[in-house]
Amino acid sequence: xxxxxxxxxxxxxxxxxxxxxxxxxxxxxxxxxxxxxxxxxxxxxxxxxxxxxxxxxxxxxxxxxxxxxxxxxxxxxxxxxxxxxxxxxxxxxxxxxxxxxxxxxxxxxxxxxxxxxxxxxxxxxxxxxxxxxxxxxxxxxxxxxxxxxxxxxxxxxxxxxxxxxxxxxxxxxxxxxxxxxxxxxxxxxxxxxxxxxxxxxxxxxxxxxxxxxxxxxxxxxxxxxxxxxxxxxxxxxxxxxxxxxxxxxxxxxxxxxxxxxxxxxxxxxxxxxxxxxxxxxxxxxxxxxxxxxxxxxxxxxxxxxxxxxxxxxxxxxxxxxxxxxxxxxxxxxxxxxxxxxxxxxxxxxxxxxxxxxxxxxxxxxxxxxxxxxxxxxxxxxxxxxxxxxxxxxxxxxxxxxxxxxxxxxxxxxxxxxxxxxxxxxxxxxxxxxxxxxxxxxxxxxxxxxxxxxxxxxxxxxxxxxxxxxxxxxxxxxxxxxxxxxxxxxxxxxxxx
Amino acid sequence: xxxxxxxxxxxxxxxxxxxxxxxxxxxxxxxxxxxxxxxxxxxxxxxxxxxxxxxxxxxxxxxxxxxxxxxxxxxxxxxxxxxxxxxxxxxxxxxxxxxxxxxxxxxxxxxxxxxxxxxxxxxxxxxxxxxxxxxxxxxxxxxxxxx
Numbered sequence: 118x119x120x121x122x123x124x125x126x127x128x129x130x131x132x133x134x135x136x137x138x139x140x141x142x143x144x145x146x147x148x149x150x151x152x153x154x155x156x157x158x159x160x161x162x163x164x165x166x167x168x169x170x171x172x173x174x175x176x177x178x179x180x181x182x183x184x185x186x187x188x189x190x191x192x193x194x195x196x197x198x199x200x201x202x203x204x205x206x207x208x209x210x211x212x213x214x215x216x217x218x219x220x221x222x223x224x225x226x227x228x229x230x231x232x233x234x235x236x237x238x239x240x241x242x243x244x245x246x247x248x249x250x251x252x253x254x255x256x257x258x259x260x261x262x263x264x265x266x267x268x269x270x271x272x273x274x275x276x277x278x279x280x281x282x283x284x285x286x287x288x289x290x291x292x293x294x295x296x297x298x299x300x301x302x303x304x305x306x307x308x309x310x311x312x313x314x315x316x317x318x319x320x321x322x323x324x325x326x327x328x329x330x331x332x333x334x335x336x337x338x339x340x341x342x343x344x345x346x347x348x349x350x351x352x353x354x355x356x357x358x359x360x361x362x363x364x365x366x367x368x369x370x371x372x373x374x375x376x377x378x379x380x381x382x383x384x385x386x387x388x389x390x391x392x393x394x395x396x397x398x399x400x401x402x403x404x405x406x407x408x409x410x411x412x413x414x415x416x417x418x419x420x421x422x423x424x425x426x427x428x429x430x431x432x433x434x435x436x437x438x439x440x441x442x443x444x445x446x447x448x449x450x451x452x453x454x455x456x457x458x459x460x461x462x463x464x465x466x467x468x469x470x471x472x473x474x475x476x477x478x479x480x481x482x483x484x485x486x487x488x489x490x491x492x493x494x495x496x497x498x499x500x501x502x503x504x505x506x507x508x509x510x511x512x513x514x515x516x517x518x519x520x521x522x523x524x525x526x527x528x529x530x531x532x533x534x535x536x537x538x539x540x541x542x543x544x545x546x547x548x549x550x551x552x553x554x555x556x557x558x559x560x561x562x563x564x565x566x567x568x569x570x571x572x573x574x575x576x577x578x579x580x581x582x583x584x585x586x587x588x589x590x591x592x593x594x595x596x597x598x599x600x601x602x603x604x605x606x607x608x609x610x611x612x613x
Numbered sequence: 614x615x616x617x618x619x620x621x622x623x624x625x626x627x628x629x630x631x632x633x634x635x636x637x638x639x640x641x642x643x644x645x646x647x648x649x650x651x652x653x654x655x656x657x658x659x660x661x662x663x664x665x666x667x668x669x670x671x672x673x674x675x676x677x678x679x680x681x682x683x684x685x686x687x688x689x690x691x692x693x694x695x696x697x698x699x700x701x702x703x704x705x706x707x708x709x710x711x712x713x714x715x716x717x718x719x720x721x722x723x724x725x726x727x728x729x730x731x732x733x734x735x736x737x738x739x740x741x742x743x744x745x746x747x748x749x750x751x752x753x754x755x756x757x758x759x760x
Contacts, residue, residue: 375710376681379731379738380630386735387637448713 132330139323146316153309160302167295174288177226177233178281184219184240185277187212188247195251199259213252216244223280233283236276243273353582353606360450360579367447371440378433378440385429392422439556442569446555450576454495456605461489461499461535465524468504472511481511481520489526490533493604498577502585503535505574506597510539512564515592532583533603540594549587560591574599582606621668622648622749624677625657625690626708631731635677635708638739642746654685658693661700668703675749678725680709680716688723695724706745 194209220241227233246269250262396418402410462485469476469483476483492499507522514520523538544552548559555572571585578585582602589595622639626632632650639648651657660667661676668674676694680687687707694700704726711717712730720728729745732738 372681372710375731376628376631379710379735380628380634382735383634383738384630386739387634 136327139327143316143320143323146312146319150309150313150316153305153312156305157302157309160298160305164295164298164302167291167298170291171288171295173226174284174291177223178284178288180219180222180226181277181280181284184216184223184244185274187215187219188244188273191216191248191251195255195259196263198255202255205255209251213248216248220244227280230283230287233280236280239276240273243269243276247273356579360576364447364450367443368451371444371447374436374440378437381429381433382437385426385433388422389426392418392426395422438567442567443555446569446573446576449573450580452497454498454580454605456493456495458491458493459496459499461492461503461526461533464496464500465489465503465507468500468507472504472508475508476511479511479514479520481514481522483507483511483520483522483524485524487525489524489535490528490603492528492533492601494581494601495605498581499601502574502577502599503537505570506537506599509570509597510537510541510595512566513539513541513560513595515540515542515594528603531603533601535599535601537597537599538594539596543591543593543595544587544589545591546589549589552587553585619672620646620749621672621674622646622677623657623661623668623674624648624650625654625682625687626650626677626679627652627682628679631679634738635742638742639746639749641739642743642750644746644749646749652683654682654687654690658690661694662697669697669699674703676703676705678705678707678709680707680711680720688719691720691723691725708745 190212191209194206194212197203198205198209220237223240224234224237227237246266250259250266253259253262399410399415399418403415465485469485472483503524507524510522511520518540521540523536525536525538527534542560544559551557552559553571553575554568556568557572558566558568575585578599578601582605583600585597585599587595587597622644624632624635626635629652632652636648636650649660651660661674662669664670678687678690682690687709691705691707694703694705701724705724706727706729707720707725708729708731710731717728727745727748729741732741
């Protein structure tokens with residue numbers, strides 16, 4: 118049995134190692150996918166920030182343009198008012214507001230850029246002066262004041278141009294960066310996708326392989342199981358055939374042995390009749406002519422012959438009992454079994470109750486512990502097995518110890534086990550097999566019996582497709598273990 | 614006619630010892646009819662069916678039959694006797710060691726008149742034969758030749 122077990126162990130060890138490798142690879146794959154996903158997210162975030170910056174630059178440009186447009190508008194409205202001698206148009210005040218808002222916007226938007234920020238005060242100062250000049254009452258000096266202010270206005274315009282140029286440069290750089298990150302995104306994406314595919318395919322492959330292995334081992338297991346069942350069936354058939362042969366043999370032998378025994382008994386009786394005639398003659402001779410009698414003749418007729426006939430008789434009677442026992446066993450073996458669903462607890466309890474008188478006489482305590490499993494079996498055979506075992510347990514109690522007998526049962530994997538446990542004198546391990554042999558007994562021979570009971574129990578158990586064994590030590594009690602199929606498989610030797 | 618033709622006892626028994634014991638005990642019971650002994654089935658059938666002085670041609674008879682014969686089963690002889698139009702009235706006593714219920718039933722079904730199991734205990738055996746002897750002394754056996 119050792120080599121297949123080792124192979125199986127190695128195979129399962131290999132399988133475990135393969136399994137660990139697959140799990141490692143798949144884990145690594147998923148980790149890579151995770152990294153890829155993180156990288157994609159990073160790239161996307163970066164692209165987002167670049168886009169934000171580009172938008173920011175556009176906003177700055179728009180603010181600057183709107184600021185200088187508003188300044189131009191104010192100036193145009195003021196000049197129009199001067200030449201038409203009309204009050205300033207309402208748009209003048211709108212432009213002024215726009216200019217102020219524009220300056221605030223530019224100041225706010227360029228807060229992050231030191232170069233641009235430095236230009237903001239120049240703008241504020243220049244536009245402040247321009248606004249002050251334009252806001253003054255429209256009169257003859259306005260033209261001179263405007264002329265006087267021209268250098269300031271040009272300086273502001275130059276600053277605005279510089280700022281615009283800077284912003285344009287920034288825009289170019291940022292657009293380039295945005296394009297770069299978009300390119301990076303499109304480079305990372307297929308890579309991550311490919312990685313994902315690889316991991317997915319290897320996972321599917323691993324799972325398929327595992328499933329295949331699983332299905333294969335399941336098939337192998339089923340096949341082995343089937344083989345085992347066939348083997349068991351063949352064995353059972355062989356056993357049943359052998360059993361049947363033994364029974365036929367026992368039946369024929371016991372019958373044929375009976376015939377000569379009838380002669381031995383019959384002619385022994387005839388001998389005895391003849392002896393009685395002789396004895397009577399010797400009695401007569403002793404009375405009438407003692408001189409013709411020899412001592413030998415007297416002893417032969419009165420002692421030797423009766424003794425010899427007595428031995429012949431007792432031996433033949435014993436032989437007759439043994440032959441009858443074999444006959445009974447073989448007849449029991451030929452009885453057709455009638456399987457039925459049995460309430461084993463009730464049956465065993467019944468058997469115990471029918472032995473109540475003997476149990477009380479022996480002062481024993483016999484009890485069923487818990488429930489015994491229900492089985493499909495022949496009622497008579499099961500009853501005989503159990504009552505035989507319980508009877509033995511009571512019969513072979515240890516001297517000076519009140520008998521205690523417990524009956525337990527359980528069903529597991531289609532086999533039902535019934536234990537009859539006693540605290541009796543036990544059986545020496547040397548005799549564990551011997552006690553199941555016909556006419557064999559063990560231990561102190563102080564109980565009547567021919568050594569048939571356990572042989573009968575074993576024959577019945579085998580016929581029911583089960584076994585019976587004993588676990589015991591001398592003077593330590595005994596446990597008789599009956600194992601029967603939960604469902605009786607059928608009496609194939611009868612059907613054949 | 615019975616008064617003129619004594620009943621012949623035909624004993625078919627392969628065991629010489631059994632035959633001797635049966636005869637002794639029948640005699641002890643006071644039956645002195647003629648006993649013809651056969652140790653196998655073939656010669657017994659020959660006598661029953663064809664012999665000049667056999668029961669078929671010559672007066673009433675009673676058959677003592679053992680079932681375990683060397684050349685055939687006793688039940689075959691029983692079947693043949695009970696199948697014959699004339700011989701079927703001849704009483705057949707099966708006297709054998711077999712005490713199988715099925716076998717006993719089969720013998721009665723085949724028309725056996727009495728079935729006796731040879732007990733190993735000699736007192737019982739002798740008693741059974743004596744009882745049979747008493748039975749034989751009162752039994753009225755039909756004469757096949759008158760049929």
